[in-house]
Structure formats: structure tokens, C-alpha cells
Amino acid sequence: MEFSYSADLVGLKARARELAKKLTAYEDESEREGGLLPSSREEIKRIVLDSGFNAMNAPVAWGGAGLSWIQQVVVEEEFGRLTNGLWAAVWRPTAAALTRSTPEQRERYVLPEIRGERFGGRAITEPEAGSDLRRLATTAVRSGRGYRITGEKWFVTLGDIADYFLVLALVQPDNAPTMFLVDRDAPGVELLDMPHYTHNFAYAHPNFSFTDVEVGEDAVLGEVGEGFRLTQETFFEERVLVAAHAVGAAERALSHATDWAREREQGGDRIIRHQLIQAMLADSVIDIAVNRTFVHQLAWDIDQGGDPRTLNAKVAMAKISATEAAGRVADRAVQIFGGRGYLRSNPVERVYRDVRVDRIWMGTSEIQRIMVANEIDKRGLSGLVHFSGAAEPASMGADR
């Protein structure tokens, strides 16, 4: 068992922190403007390309960084320190597009995305279908040599810069859930609304309608009927990233709060000497250390392979635990700052707002808990509570 970073990981972390520092310069603009200005987007694209962290999940042969899961977690934790969703500026193609695209789809969508020339948005959620995708209403009807897609998609992250979407639709007449690659400029794709959210994100999460949008047979990603599976593959990857970001965000908030607690004098002493403040700092450091360890162990587990169903539940555990911990840490950080913690110019206030959505998107905490409980029922506790390879003594219980 080895718990220290290799020289390679130390170097990678330092490079990621360097990139995050450069992107920190855009936080105030993103907060003030409710997103990035177009000129900044171009600057950031150049900075990210120079860093080599674009498409870190894609193979090196395709122009990506080809990082393992443990490497990605180390890097993404650093990006998680960024407020205003600036971690999203370090783009990566969707897992399903990477693994399931045909050579033609790869040339048209994936390789340009790796180079930063195209961006994809995931159009899965609908007004009546959030956690429950069985309520999906978007349809794809056969038409000539392709399909006509009609429906409404909400909360499409990066929808303002995306020039294509992964659209989950039900192929008729069998209601077969299927993922389609749809160009943003296809006739019938319309921007409905650009809602404001609790956070001020670098990019937007607009709603779109699709009305009789004609696509060819070659727009199907994977197979007809495979849409839920591809959605799950995408969520799997994104939940790990959310957990890693949450650890980084919590650490950022705690480091500001700690500096302040050391410096601020009230009640005859620096506030770090007051026991109620000490309790908040201690609880926060525990929240971060414990979650960092679990998210790293999970990444290591994924790199080793293993039963994808158990890994899926462990990813859910990491998402629940790290995002709820980040919420607690950010809340305490605001409290430690007092009135100054409530100013939007204070990064801890922005972390406080930013991390809230992590308990909602990519599957709510409630849905993640259901996934964990289902895994306990199907395969028992052992795979979830032990390190891989550790045998549980038979006398410990009726685990399957």
C-alpha cells in the first residue's frame, strides 16, 4: 500500500495549480458579468492549449493528455479551487463520444473538440424528465434516411458555446432511448431561455427546443436503444470529477478562512484562539482530508478495473460525501469571515454558492443514495466498505 504521490503526480499537480492560478484572474469578471466575456474565452482557450490539459481524458494519439483516473483526480482537485465554474474552461470531450463514436463522428466532433475548435453540450434533462428519465418526451421519428427529432431540453451546460449537442431521444415507434449528435445550427434547434442560477458560471446553462430537427442515420452515437447506457457512462465520469472539484473547492474555502481566523482579532484574541472557531476549522479539515482520501482511492480503484456496478455505487458514495462535505466547509468558511464572508467579492462566498449545485446535477444526492442502497442489496457491503482485494472474515456478517 502506498499513500504518497509519485514524482510524476507531484509535477502534474504543480502544473495544474499553475493553470488554475492563471484562470483565477477571470473569476471577478465572471462574477461581475454573469459569465466570461468573448475576448476572455479566446484568451483562456490559448492558456488551456498551452497548458496541455485540454481533453485530459482523451488518448494522446488523438491529441488529448491521456491521463489515468488517479492523475485526473489530482488535476481536477486543483481546478476545483476555481470559483465561478472556471474549471469548465478546461474542456474534455464527453466520455460517451470518446468511447462510442464512429471514425467519421470522431473526425467531425471529437478530434475538433480535443483541439478546442468545437464544443459539445449534453442535452438530457427535460421539463418532465430530471431524475426520472423514464419520463423522457423527446422523440426521434424515422424520416427518409435518418430521423426527425422533436422535444425540449433544459439546463444545457455550455449551451452558449456548444456547437453541437448530445441529445437523448426516444426512437419511435419503440421508445428506444438513443443518443444523437445534433449540430447547434441545424434548422429547428432554438434557444428558449438563458436562466440565471444561484452561481455565476463562466458559461451558461440554457434551455433549447428541437422541432423536427432532421439528422442522418450517422447522427446516432452507439446503437439505437443504448441511450441510457451512454448517459450512465457520461454521468460516471462526471460524478468523479464533481467529487474531485468539491474537495478542491472546500480546500480553497478553508485556506481563506484559516488565514482570516489567524489574523482577525476579536474578543481579546485572534479568533483562531476561540474554541467555537477552532471546532469549525477542525471539522472542516476532517471533511477535506477524509474525502480527499476516498476520492483518490476510488480513482485508483477505477484504474485497476473491477466490477463496474460496484464502482458505479462507489462513485455515487464519493459524490454524496465530497459534495455534502464541501457544502459544510463552505458554510463554515462564510461564518468564520462574519459579514465579510457574505460579500460577493469574497471567494468563500462564491464557493458557498458554487458547490450547492454539486448535490443536484449529474444525479441528486437522493438518487445517489438510492444507487448505493441498491448495490448493498444486490452485492452486499463488502465491495463498498473494504479496499479491493481485502477479504472480510466470514464471522463478520451475511455479506454476499
Ligand SMILES: Cc1cc2nc3c(=O)[nH]c(=O)nc-3n(C[C@H](O)[C@H](O)[C@H](O)COP(=O)(O)OP(=O)(O)OC[C@H]3O[C@@H](n4cnc5c(N)ncnc54)[C@H](O)[C@@H]3O)c2cc1C
Ligand atoms: C446549473 C445546472 C446545470 C445543469 N446542466 C445539465 C446539463 O448540462 N445537461 C443536462 O441534461 N442536465 C443538466 N442539469 C440538470 C440536472 O442534471 C437535473 O437538475 C437533475 O438531474 C435533477 O433533476 P430535476 O431538476 O428535474 O429534479 P427532480 O428529478 O424533479 O427532483 C426533485 C427532487 O426530488 C428528488 N427525487 C427525485 N426522484 C426521487 C426518488 N426516486 N426518490 C427520492 N427523491 C427523489 C430529487 O432528489 C430532488 O430533491 C443541470 C442542472 C443545473 C441546476
